[in-house]
Amino acid sequence: MSPALVATPASPQSMMSITNEHPVESQYQKGVKHLYEIGIRRVPLKYILPVSERPNQTHWKTHTTDGSLQLPVIDLSGLHGPRRSQVVRSLASACENYGFFQVVNHGIPNEVISNMMDVTKRFFELPSAEREKYMSADMSKPVRYGTSFNQLKDSVFCWRDFLKLVCNPLEDVLSHWPSSPMDLRGLAVTYAKETKFLYLMILEAILESLGLTTTKNTTADTDDQILSELKDGSQQMFLNFYPPCPEPDLTFGLRSHSDFGILTLLLQDEVAGLQIKHQGRWLAVEPIPGSFVVNVGDQLEIFSNGRYKSVLHRVVVNSSMSRISVASLHSLPSQSAVRPAEKLINQTNPRRYRDTDIAAFLHHIKSCDYQEKGVLESRKLT
Numbered sequence: 001m002s003p004a005l006v007a008t009p010a011s012p013q014s015m016m017s018i019t020n021e022h023p024v025e026s027q028y029q030k031g032v033k034h035l036y037e038i039g040i041r042r043v044p045l046k047y048i049l050p051v052s053e054r055p056n057q058t059h060w061k062t063h064t065t066d067g068s069l070q071l072p073v074i075d076l077s078g079l080h081g082p083r084r085s086q087v088v089r090s091l092a093s094a095c096e097n098y099g100f101f102q103v104v105n106h107g108i109p110n111e112v113i114s115n116m117m118d119v120t121k122r123f124f125e126l127p128s129a130e131r132e133k134y135m136s137a138d139m140s141k142p143v144r145y146g147t148s149f150n151q152l153k154d155s156v157f158c159w160r161d162f163l164k165l166v167c168n169p170l171e172d173v174l175s176h177w178p179s180s181p182m183d184l185r186g187l188a189v190t191y192a193k194e195t196k197f198l199y200l201m202i203l204e205a206i207l208e209s210l211g212l213t214t215t216k217n218t219t220a221d222t223d224d225q226i227l228s229e230l231k232d233g234s235q236q237m238f239l240n241f242y243p244p245c246p247e248p249d250l251t252f253g254l255r256s257h258s259d260f261g262i263l264t265l266l267l268q269d270e271v272a273g274l275q276i277k278h279q280g281r282w283l284a285v286e287p288i289p290g291s292f293v294v295n296v297g298d299q300l301e302i303f304s305n306g307r308y309k310s311v312l313h314r315v316v317v318n319s320s321m322s323r324i325s326v327a328s329l330h331s332l333p334s335q336s337a338v339r340p341a342e343k344l345i346n347q348t349n350p351r352r353y354r355d356t357d358i359a360a361f362l363h364h365i366k367s368c369d370y371q372e373k374g375v376l377e378s379r380k381l382t
């Protein structure tokens with residue numbers, strides 16, 4: 001794992017440009033790595049949340065290491081032997097009760113993981129001018145360097161920069177990925193393939209827990225179509241960078257949100273920051289080296305007819321260390337539709353969501369100011 005950057009005091013030269021807040025106010029579109037590099041000492045207004053929405057509010061009780069709330073840790077090696085049904089049951093319970101779990105013994109070699117973290121770190125260490133080449137307002141680009149959550153729409157910005165890499169079809173997108181650092185394409189392709197394989201392994205077990213599978217025909221044709229799309233859907237990777245923040249109590253690295261896809265596989269460095277909402281409280285996820293944090297996305301909540309939960313999560317930042325994470329987001333293809341599986345709808349468990357086409361789902365996300373769970377809520381049948 002890569003060592004975290006430590007905040008260094010601003011040089012006297014950079015201080016000259018930041019004593020007056022106004023010049024900084026116009027620079028937030030360049031991202032927070034840039035603000036950190038020019039040595040700001042105060043969070044610009046654009047990042048400051050209303051008091052009631054800031055971290056550490058008393059109504060957001062945060063659990064850390066008190067032992068009473070631990071994210072389930074699932075040993076995936078058991079999927080390949082006689083303990084399979086036990087592991088499948090643990091996955092079902094985690095998806096129902098937390099919407100999140102961590103996986104260990106997942107089969108992705110340590111080297112693939114450390115190479116991905118290392119090249120992500122090296123990408124964000126590139127000079128601003130090199131990173132800015134990938135900045136674009138066009139959200140459909142196969143590669144995009146951005147900041148906040150949706151920098152075109154967010155009224156309050158978050159303390160995160162990211163590089164988004166669309167992973168399929170690989171032969172079309174690869175030449176658009178950054179050519180610097182020189183080894184980024186090779187290492188990120190290997191990582192993307194390994195995480196896709198792991199996604200399929202976890203997906204198969206989750207479908208089994210719902211009484212569905214991608215390998216056998218189910219009785220309902222409509223289910224068969226979604227089941228094949230689940231395997232051949234889209235994959236996007238978000239390489240996230242959260243620099244030290246001079247006033248971490250005023251803003252978030254990422255505000256509370258749910259992920260729109262089927263499953264997200266998240267790799268994080270050793271710096272804590274991720275929190276998930278559990279039974280009305282925020283639970284801090286302690287990083288386990290070499291593990292993945294996996295979470296249910298909106299599309300799986302709909303497909304499972306509400307049995308598995310797409311849970312709100314957020315990222316807090318700190319004043320001394322940067323944090324890196326790599327989120328691999330797996331979702332249905334953009335031309336398809338998502339609906340509750342026919343097999344999971346019956347008299348005691350009636351249909352809970354409207355059919356939704358994925359394009360409308362994505363359009364909603366792109367076109368709105370920050371909303372915690374806007375699309376999912378709008379698809380619920382009361």
Ligand SMILES: O=C(O)CCC(=O)C(=O)O
Pocket residue numbers: 238240254259266268273274313315324325327
């Ligand atoms: O950085 C993290 O821990 C979480 C990232 C995340 O939630 C996302 O990319 O959707």
Ligand SMILES: [Fe+2]
Pocket residue numbers: 257258259313
């Ligand atoms: Fe997320």
